[in-house]
Amino acid sequence: MAVPERDRQRYDAATAHLEPPLAVVDLAALRANAQAMTRRAGGKPIRLASKSVRCRELIGQVLRMDGFRGILAFTLPEALWLAERGTCDDILVGYPTADRAALARLAGDPGAAAAVTVMVDCPEPLDMIEKAAASTADPHPVRVCIDIDAGYLALGGRLRVGARRSPVRTPGDAAALAAAIVARPGLRLAGLMAYEAQIAGVGDNPAGQPLQAAAIRYLQRRSGTELAVRRAAIVAAVRAVAPLEFVNGGGTGSVEKTAAEPAVTEIGAGSGLYQPRLFDSYRNFRGQPAALFALPVVRRPGPGVITALGGGYLASGAANRARLPAPYLPAGLRLDRQEGAGEVQTPLIGAAADQLRIGDRVWLRHAKAGELCERFSELHLIEGNIVAVTVPTYRGEGKTFL
Numbered sequence: 001m002a003v004p005e006r007d008r009q010r011y012d013a014a015t016a017h018l019e020p021p022l023a024v025v026d027l028a029a030l031r032a033n034a035q036a037m038t039r040r041a042g043g044k045p046i047r048l049a050s051k052s053v054r055c056r057e058l059i060g061q062v063l064r065m066d067g068f069r070g071i072l073a074f075t076l077p078e079a080l081w082l083a084e085r086g087t088c089d090d091i092l093v094g095y096p097t098a099d100r101a102a103l104a105r106l107a108g109d110p111g112a113a114a115a116v117t118v119m120v121d122c123p124e125p126l127d128m129i130e131k132a133a134a135s136t137a138d139p140h141p142v143r144v145c146i147d148i149d150a151g152y153l154a155l156g157g158r159l160r161v162g163a164r165r166s167p168v169r170t171p172g173d174a175a176a177l178a179a180a181i182v183a184r185p186g187l188r189l190a191g192l193m194a195y196e197a198q199i200a201g202v203g204d205n206p207a208g209q210p211l212q213a214a215a216i217r218y219l220q221r222r223s224g225t226e227l228a229v230r231r232a233a234i235v236a237a238v239r240a241v242a243p244l245e246f247v248n249g250g251g252t253g254s255v256e257k258t259a260a261e262p263a264v265t266e267i268g269a270g271s272g273l274y275q276p277r278l279f280d281s282y283r284n285f286r287g288q289p290a291a292l293f294a295l296p297v298v299r300r301p302g303p304g305v306i307t308a309l310g311g312g313y314l315a316s317g318a319a320n321r322a323r324l325p326a327p328y329l330p331a332g333l334r335l336d337r338q339e340g341a342g343e344v345q346t347p348l349i350g351a352a353a354d355q356l357r358i359g360d361r362v363w364l365r366h367a368k369a370g371e372l373c374e375r376f377s378e379l380h381l382i383e384g385n386i387v388a389v390t391v392p393t394y395r396g397e398g399k400t401f402l
């Protein structure tokens with residue numbers, strides 16, 4: 001029997017006592033993915049991107065594995081919550097915050113102030129942090145990290161690839177911001193981060209699109225070369241102003257490339273643990289699908305088609321078909337082009353439909369990693385062919401940060 005069909009029988013058996021819709025994580029696949037990621041990092045630690053996991057139990061399990069150290073959180077309230085709950089004592093918030101109340105909580109709590117580092121990329125937030133700290137009775141220094149623009153400018157700046165993030169681009173920009181930080185007694189410069197989304201988050205082997213693949217590979221090569229030189233110069237310029245505890249870079253798609261840069265001390269990554277569908281199109285690694293959701297078959301509209309309940313769990317980003325979930329098991333099902341994945345029902349077409357009966361279940365994969373957890377309050381963690389334990393997602397703990 002082919003491996004996917006064996007997995008399907010395993011997942012069906014493990015969850016037979018549960019009613020779908022439901023979400024599972026296959027722990028063996030997750031562990032294999034984690035080990036593959038740390039092997040690719042070649043000895044540099046991976047800071048776990050919590051947005052790509054969104055489940056405290058799994059975050060804890062991964063942090064206990066060799067090769068993972070610290071959390072890359074996505075909001076300051078999330079980071080404070082994780083610190084308070086004792087999940088981790090080294091949490092970098094990967095995106096800037098303008099949450100004055102959370103900044104005041106951070107500065108007012110010695111434990112949180114020691115554990116959490118916030119992201120800055122211009123002088124205004126420095127004032128905001130200081131003001132929030134001044135509103136507390138006994139403020140503690142706030143740890144900050146400078147976010148660097150890792151985008152690539154081609155055609156003399158006319159074509160920009162990469163996420164629109166920081167305005168800090170040159171060694172001079174970064175050194176000036178570092179100097180502004182160290183001049184403020186209430187702030188501590190802890191690190192630098194530069195996330196090359198155009199390499200780490202864009203698959204270089206899109207199925208059936210050879211021209212696009214060639215263009216992606218060309219731009220990624222150029223961008224990687226440019227960034228390695230610029231990142232090293234920025235790190236040197238900032239280290240001349242103040243010491244740095246860490247230089248963070250990369251993501252699931254670029255682990256080995258980013259880790260190879262001497263200036264980088266750690267990688268920020270998480271998606272590769274669940275191995276969602278958007279991470280299938282990379283040449284440098286192949287993860288095992290670890291996070292899945294099951295929907296019940298509720299209709300049989302005709303030959304070659306079944307209809308499942310729910311399923312419209314679209315991923316964020318530029319809206320296109322790649323953001324849709326994908327039918328996974330049984331093999332041989334596809335979405336209907338007209339209907340996609342629906343709010344309340346999802347037709348699935350293909351030869352496998354005729355073997356499915358009402359009440360059977362179909363297994364799908366989300367396009368992205370942690371967003372699945374915004375749809376489910378629990379994850380059933382599968383070990384072999386049983387549910388070893390059922391744990392809450394962030395949502396299940398009443399936490400919907402974004």
Ligand SMILES: Cc1ncc(COP(=O)(O)O)c(C=O)c1O
Binds near residue numbers: 094250
């Ligand atoms: C700052 C930062 N680092 C790293 C990553 C990579 O995360 P992942 O490997 O989970 O895709 C992201 C993803 O958006 C990010 O925003």
